[in-house]
Amino acid sequence: MSDLLWQKQGVRTDERIMRFLAGDDVVLDREFFLHDVEASQAHVGGLANIGLLDAEEAAALVRELDALAADFRSGAFVLDERYEDGHSAIEARLIERLGDAGRKVHTGRSRNDQILVATRLWLKARLRELQAHCRAAAEVCLERAAREALPLPGYTHLQRAVVSSTALWFAGFAESFIDDARRARDTLAWIDANPLGTAAGYGVNLPLDRAHTTQALGFARLQVNPVYAQLSRGKFEIGALEALGAALLDLRRLAWDLSLFTTAEFGFVRLPPEYTTGSSIMPNKRNPDVVELMRASYASVAAARSEIEHLLSLPSGYQRDLQFSKGAIFHGFHRGLPALELLPDLLARLEWNEAAMRAAIEPSMYATDVAIEQAAAGVPFREAYRRAAEAAAEAGQGRTPEASLAARVSAGAAADLRLDELRRRLGEF
Incomplete structure (x- = not known):
């Protein structure tokens, strides 16, 4: 591991303790790394605006940060165990290439506001994806609701109840995903606040140009109070997971319908063959594995939300416990978004068995x-x-x-x- 940013003279570091402290941070930070680079560029611009970097230093830092981003994308630069985390890797690279100019880049900021702003930018991108997937699912549902209205048994308590239709079924899920898209949009607007410049949660004795970083990073507003910036860590992640979870709850119920409707006992739906798999031992089987994993995806989001909620049993101010929140949000979104991404195509291509549905209406x-x-x-x-x-x-x-x-x-x-x-x-x- 490279020299630690916080290392004190005369204090020996224990490798076992360092491994525990670092955990899988350096791997997880790969997810945030480009956002961290982007925020560093905005911070450089802000330092230049208040005279702490001259124009030449600022230009060199921005160029080097662009080069670092390009190297990261191409694989020429790898974020690995040489570094404690992504933040220290950025600073180490800038010092290596630019010397004293690189040593100035951390002026007025903390790793606390670095991770806050990188997380916020990452969550904004994921919520935009969530909104897009929900919109796409709603659009397919509306199109099919308008195109076909086949009789379909309506169930309560899993017992045949009243006559329904495929159009009513599709329209119901259309409205669900419209609301989910709206919730994703509203959650994005709620978290769209710039924490950069709050440092470790108490501000700094510099007139940081926070208006510049807010505009440069595309935030809608400033997160004003530095204490609240720290209090919002975890809180905003939970809000984003709840928006994702709302969509996945609707997906879970839709997937349950399809799981039932594709059985021989119902026989109402035929799935596209690409969305089924075979058995390793039973040659006759075609299993709705994709639908079943869609149904299961909410569990990962619920677990992520629960993990972060339990981490937040904390006083105000930064506590190291919050390091563990990163893995939770990655796991939740990496399970949930791919499930929703597959849904529109599945909905567009599933086929109804009209004869079986009519026969079930008693x-x-x-x-x-x-x-x-x-x-x-x-x-x-x-x-x-x-x-x-x-x-x-x-x-x-x-x-x-x-x-x-x-x-x-x-x-x-x-x-x-x-x-x-x-x-x-x-x-x-």
Whole structure:
């Protein structure tokens, strides 16, 4: 490991302790590294604006940081165990190439605000991805809801209940993912605040140009108070994970439907062959593994959220416990986003088995229609309910799924899906 930024003379470092302290930080920091470089460039500009770097030094630092980013992307520079973390690697590289100019780059900042700003930039990028995936899923659902309205049994308690339709099913998930996209957008707006310049949580005795770094890094506003900057660590990560988790909860329920609908017992859905796998021992099997892993993805996000929440049993100010929050958010987002990325194509290509769905619609599923019709004709609903229950087996006489769906005229129901309203909401962001 290279020289430590905080090393004191006369104090011997124990390699076992250093390995424990560093943990897998240097590996995890690869995820943040380019954001850390970007923030370092903004910081250099801010130092130049207040006269702590001259124009030549600032230009050299920016050029060297550009070169470092290019080397990292190409693999010419590897963030590895030579360094304690990504922050120290950046500083070591600048000192190696630029000498005293490199030694000036950390003026007025701490690794605390470095990790805060890198995390914030990373989360903003992930939330934009989340919003895009949710929008794409919603768009496919709206398109299929408009194109096809096949009769589909509607279930409560996993028991056949009423006549539903594929259009109603798709429209329901469309609205879910529209709300999820909105939540991703709103969470991004909430965390879109620049913590750079708060140092270790108490500010510094320099007139740092925080307005410059806010604008240079594309933040919507300044995170003003340095104590709050530290208090927000973990809090903002949980908020981002909750936005991801909301979408994955909807994905989990959708995946559960598909898991059931693809069974031989239901037989309502055929998945694209690319979304299934075979058994290692049973030649007859095609398994919906992709759907099952989509269903499982929420668990990683819930675990990540729980881990960070437990880390936050802390007083104000920075505590080293927060180092462990990085791995949690990476694990949650790396499991959740790929699952959502696959969803639009799956939804676009799944096929309904109309014959199986029609065969599953039994006469008793029209009983609710009968009760509502009698109530509309003036029979007290409880009396209409009793009559329909007594004659449930005959409720379907002379009725068709199409007529049942056409009569479902309440706003949002099968005969009035309000797809234009959903498209309008999706177009708002």
